[in-house]
Amino acid sequence: MSVILTESEAKALLKKVLSYSKADECEINLSGEHRGNLRYARNEVSTSGALINQNLQVQSAFGKKVGVATIDEFSDESLEKVVRRSEELAKLAPENPEYVGVLEPQTYVSSKGFFESTAKANPDTRATAVLKSLELTRGQKLTAAGFLEDQSGYAAMMNSKVLFAYYPCTSVNFSLTVRTEDGTGSGYVAKGYSDISKLDTAAATKIAIQKSLGSVGAKALEPGKYTVILEPTAAAVLLENIFFRMDARSADEGRSFLSKQGGKTKMGEKIMDERVNFYSDPTHPELPASPWAGDGQPLEKKYWIEKGAVKNMYYSRYWAQKNNVKPIPFPNNMIMDGGTATLDEMIKSTKQGILVTKLWYIRTVDPQTLLLTGLTRDGTFYIENGKIKHPIKNFRFNESPVIMLNNLETLGKPERVVSTESDRNYMIPPMKIREFTFSSLSDAV
Amino acid sequence: MKRRDFMQLAGLSTGAFMLPGISMGKTVSPEALLAPGLDIAVKKRLADAALNAAKAKGATYADVRIGRYLNQFVVTRENKVQNIVNTESYGVGVRVIANGCWGFAAVVDAKNEAQMAKAAEDAVAIAKANAKLMKEPVQLAPQKGFGEVSWKAPIKRNAFEVPIQEKVDLLLSVNNAAMTNGANYVNSVMFQVNEQKYFASTDGSYIDQDIHRIYPQFNVTAIDPKTGKFQTRNALSAPMGMGYDYLKTNPADKISGVTTRYNKGYDMLEDAIAAAQQAKAKLSAKSVEAGKYDLILDPSHLWLTIHESVGHPLELDRVLGYEANFAGTSFATLDKWQSKNFQYGSKEVNLVADKLQEGSLGAVGWDDEGVNTKKWDLVKDGVLVNYQATRDQAHIIGEKESHGCSYADSWSSVQFQRMPNVSLAAGKTPLSVEDMIKDVKKGIYIIGDGSFSIDQQRYNFQFGGQLFYEVKDGKIVGMLNDVAYQSNTQEFWNSCAQICDERDYRLGGSFFDGKGQPSQSSAVSHGSSTTRFNGVNVINTARKI
Numbered sequence: 001m002s003v004i005l006t007e008s009e010a011k012a013l014l015k016k017v018l019s020y021s022k023a024d025e026c027e028i029n030l031s032g033e034h035r036g037n038l039r040y041a042r043n044e045v046s047t048s049g050a051l052i053n054q055n056l057q058v059q060s061a062f063g064k065k066v067g068v069a070t071i072d073e074f075s076d077e078s079l080e081k082v083v084r085r086s087e088e089l090a091k092l093a094p095e096n097p098e099y100v101g102v103l104e105p106q107t108y109v110s111s112k113g114f115f116e117s118t119a120k121a122n123p124d125t126r127a128t129a130v131l132k133s134l135e136l137t138r139g140q141k142l143t144a145a146g147f148l149e150d151q152s153g154y155a156a157m158m159n160s161k162v163l164f165a166y167y168p169c170t171s172v173n174f175s176l177t178v179r180t181e182d183g184t185g186s187g188y189v190a191k192g193y194s195d196i197s198k199l200d201t202a203a204a205t206k207i208a209i210q211k212s213l214g215s216v217g218a219k220a221l222e223p224g225k226y227t228v229i230l231e232p233t234a235a236a237v238l239l240e241n242i243f244f245r246m247d248a249r250s251a252d253e254g255r256s257f258l259s260k261q262g263g264k265t266k267m268g269e270k271i272m273d274e275r276v277n278f279y280s281d282p283t284h285p286e287l288p289a290s291p292w293a294g295d296g297q298p299l300e301k302k303y304w305i306e307k308g309a310v311k312n313m314y315y316s317r318y319w320a321q322k323n324n325v326k327p328i329p330f331p332n333n334m335i336m337d338g339g340t341a342t343l344d345e346m347i348k349s350t351k352q353g354i355l356v357t358k359l360w361y362i363r364t365v366d367p368q369t370l371l372l373t374g375l376t377r378d379g380t381f382y383i384e385n386g387k388i389k390h391p392i393k394n395f396r397f398n399e400s401p402v403i404m405l406n407n408l409e410t411l412g413k414p415e416r417v418v419s420t421e422s423d424r425n426y427m428i429p430p431m432k433i434r435e436f437t438f439s440s441l442s443d444a445v
Numbered sequence: 446m447k448r449r450d451f452m453q454l455a456g457l458s459t460g461a462f463m464l465p466g467i468s469m470g471k472t473v474s475p476e477a478l479l480a481p482g483l484d485i486a487v488k489k490r491l492a493d494a495a496l497n498a499a500k501a502k503g504a505t506y507a508d509v510r511i512g513r514y515l516n517q518f519v520v521t522r523e524n525k526v527q528n529i530v531n532t533e534s535y536g537v538g539v540r541v542i543a544n545g546c547w548g549f550a551a552v553v554d555a556k557n558e559a560q561m562a563k564a565a566e567d568a569v570a571i572a573k574a575n576a577k578l579m580k581e582p583v584q585l586a587p588q589k590g591f592g593e594v595s596w597k598a599p600i601k602r603n604a605f606e607v608p609i610q611e612k613v614d615l616l617l618s619v620n621n622a623a624m625t626n627g628a629n630y631v632n633s634v635m636f637q638v639n640e641q642k643y644f645a646s647t648d649g650s651y652i653d654q655d656i657h658r659i660y661p662q663f664n665v666t667a668i669d670p671k672t673g674k675f676q677t678r679n680a681l682s683a684p685m686g687m688g689y690d691y692l693k694t695n696p697a698d699k700i701s702g703v704t705t706r707y708n709k710g711y712d713m714l715e716d717a718i719a720a721a722q723q724a725k726a727k728l729s730a731k732s733v734e735a736g737k738y739d740l741i742l743d744p745s746h747l748w749l750t751i752h753e754s755v756g757h758p759l760e761l762d763r764v765l766g767y768e769a770n771f772a773g774t775s776f777a778t779l780d781k782w783q784s785k786n787f788q789y790g791s792k793e794v795n796l797v798a799d800k801l802q803e804g805s806l807g808a809v810g811w812d813d814e815g816v817n818t819k820k821w822d823l824v825k826d827g828v829l830v831n832y833q834a835t836r837d838q839a840h841i842i843g844e845k846e847s848h849g850c851s852y853a854d855s856w857s858s859v860q861f862q863r864m865p866n867v868s869l870a871a872g873k874t875p876l877s878v879e880d881m882i883k884d885v886k887k888g889i890y891i892i893g894d895g896s897f898s899i900d901q902q903r904y905n906f907q908f909g910g911q912l913f914y915e916v917k918d919g920k921i922v923g924m925l926n927d928v929a930y931q932s933n934t935q936e937f938w939n940s941c942a943q944i945c946d947e948r949d950y951r952l953g954g955s956f957f958d959g960k961g962q963p964s965q966s967s968a969v970s971h972g973s974s975t976t977r978f979n980g981v982n983v984i985n986t987a988r989k990i
Contacts, residue, residue, distance in 0.1 A: 040578075042766050048575060051857065097525065254675055255675045257990060360773075360901055361898040361899060365909060365929060366987075371986055375901075394905075400988055402990045
């Protein structure tokens with residue numbers, strides 16, 4: 001049997017596992033996936049790999065005593081053993097005051113995240129895609145280093161209240177750095193899709209080549225505050241630091257950028273420009289995601305920041321119960337609304353500014369203000385009177401995405417991007433920001 | 446495991462949500478962590494099956510790694526145990542050279558010859574397929590076989606033999622100590638690792654190794670309800686290549702001063718009390734005035750600066766461009782090394798790679814391609830003299846043998862060049878921290894590691910810390926806040942003015958150094974004594990939102 005089970009196969013397996021349970025409550029999570037990758041550097045393939053994973057996790061509870069056990073092979077004997085093991089662990093465990101029990105059956109919206117095209121990808125598919133990229137860089141005496149990884153899999157769950165959920169999905173991420181032979185120019189591109197047939201490695205490679213050649217001869221600009229245009233790849237790594245930190249418990253506990261003095265939070269407050277909207281939506285056609293969270297809670301379209309105000313925070317079921325509010329699970333995708341401006345139009349309307357195509361090594365400097373540091377990389381350009389004037393040397397920045405989104409000038413059309421920090425995919429628009437703080441110069445190319 | 450996953454799992458990051466899908470094999474009972482793995486005679490038989498099959502299919506070289514990887518986490522917050530996880534991952538990775546090209550295949554739970562042969566044959570098939578895209582064949586530095594040998598980390602108390610209750614009791618007492626000394630919140634974790642690795646190659650080596658690592662860590666938060674400000678202080682522990690003996694509280698392992706620091710024994714309870722008091726004190730500490738300061742960097746802080754600005758740029762694969770798409774390349778290019786006069790740092794600066802250092806995270810007998818480990822100079826009297834290389838890279842820098850820097854984070858990952866322990870040699874002239882501070886007119890004394898970021902060629906960096914003390918006219922005058930320093934690697938190491946002697950030498954390190962695509966994690970230590978750097982640019986990181 002393939003490690004990727006159909007819905008009925010997954011249901012049958014989960015029912016069998018559940019039949020072994022003697023605990024008060026039981027919840028089983030099941031998953032399987034195929035992964036394949038091809039890595040290249042110095043215009044040659046360096047490593048390649050394929051991985052098959054499957055995993056079954058059983059959580060048993062006696063009252064508030066909870067135990068979890070996992071296995072990666074599914075013989076009948078192992079299935080019964082993993083249930084027994086989770087029950088033994090539960091009996092030995094101290095009471096978990098934060099255990100809130102398993103959910104009743106739920107209904108989920110439908111979301112198509114599985115594409116046969118991606119599921120069929122094999123070493124030949126990957127080699128062909130990479131060769132298209134290599135031919136272009138080899139032909140122009142440029143040096144390419146890239147990585148292509150595809151994944152197809154499913155997740156399913158069932159609990160002792162007979163909640164059942166199943167979601168199959170596929171994805172492919174492609175990233176490429178193109179450098180000039182003398183090392184004075186570097187360009188980057190990253191593309192992520194659910195459907196591999198949308199991936200055009202040649203077209204993507206041309207973007208990286210253009211940035212690589214265009215970044216040769218970079219001039220130094222004084223560090224300081226500048227108007228910047230952030231391409232979506234650059235914006236994503238800043239914004240995801242907001243997405244990751246919208247947890248209600250941290251805010252209530254007073255240790256979040258959403259906390260206020262006197263034990264209060266910024267729920268409902270406007271904290272950014274009113275054009276800023278962040279929402280999650282598992283049915284988004286460009287960024288489909290599983291419509292259920294790991295404990296079976298349904299996910300639907302939900303605004304987190306609406307018109308610049310904090311609309312929702314993530315509430316675990318425990319924290320929600322304690323605070324007498326509805327639980328809100330962590331979403332499986334995130335989308336930022338955009339405007340209509342194209343990148344070209346944004347450049348044209350800029351008297352003096354900097355085009356940032358990628359940011360790198362992002363770290364939190366101060367969690368209270370969400371101050372982040374990091375550097376520009378692989379193509380940074382000076383804009384004057386509506387035109388890209390010349391490439392510039394890379395900068396280190398110290399900036400908070402919250403401050404940045406208060407200094408918003410223009411939003412472009414959102415596109416699917418891959419975070420170069422977390423590999424997660426988002427829908428993010430290009431954006432023009434005033435007074436973005438660059439604090440020092442870097443010699444890195 | 447990736448750093449980000451660990452931070453989430455252990456509740457040590459500021460965002461409190463848990464990432465799903467942390468895959469470390471299967472969960473097992475704590476007793477299973479002590480069960481013996483396969484008998485060594487069985488491992489040899491399995492390894493030979495793979496090596497013979499690889500050769501029969503035309504491989505000119507093959508190596509096999511039979512790996513059993515054991516992990517245990519104990520995770521708590523305040524008065525609660527949040528999680529106790531025991532995991533075991535067992536499998537085999539086979540790497541070959543065929544038609545001049547590398548190929549790799551891995552198989553989970555391999556316990557018979559047929560599975561081993563199949564993995565070897567798959568690896569050869571992949572090598573032959575990839576050879577079509579290859580321009581230059583792999584050149585492997587010669588390596589003699591060692592026959593049947595073994596190496597065991599010199600631990601005094603196996604952490605897996607310590608009852609979980611003892612660890613839970615320690616962490617809860619640590620949390621309680623923090624809470625009763627002014628903390629509003631505390632998260633603590635004990636992370637223990639045992640890698641049981643068997644390596645065999647067509648060079649005639651059969652190497653059995655038993656590697657142990659431990660990492661006790663906590664994060665204390667103090668909040669001022671009036672202002673809504675919060676401050677944190679992390680443990681001043683280091684992840685170590687030791688057993689539970691690291692948690693002994695021996696006065697000889699303590700360094701007293703403005704705050705107690707630790708060498709080869711860590712008093713977690715004592716540190717938690719200090720952490721709670723210091724997190725609270727940080728709430729009212731003075732905000733730093735930006736400008737140039739002389740920095741006095743404690744080893745608990747300096748390890749990370751060494752890691753980022755010396756360890757990474759001297760990885761030969763980065764220098765050559767193999768990591769260009771992710772981790773980046775390096776400013777320390779071959780021409781600088783060839784010039785024999787590239788002044789990486791001041792004359793005081795001697796940076797040494799060392800895979801032998803006892804108690805360090807990088808210490809092993811042999812690396813993951815059967816090379817016996819060693820110690821060598823990277824920067825001597827300030828001048829760049831060498832890199833870190835594996836067998837297929839040694840010829841590029843004119844070396845006749847590998848440095849022994851090959852590592853894979855799992856049986857299922859292909860081994861590649863990873864950082865050895867890279868350390869700053871202690872000063873040769875007797876010098877204590879107190880004497881060093883006496884000479885500083887305007888300085889900041891930094892203890893513990895904090896925020897860190899460096900560019901992709903390792904020029905420009907910015908580091909924070911845990912504790913910042915203002916030094917004025919030779920005296921510590923108080924605590925500072927909102928401190929980060931920025932510099933350029935070469936400028937920074939050339940500003941190195943003084944290094945304390947070996948009495949102050951301690952290790953710091955990382956459990957989760959990430960590199961490669963797909964990303965692999967490795968553990969590495971960095972030793973130093975307290976060191977002074979003159980005239981470094983300090984910025985103020987305070988903002989309002």
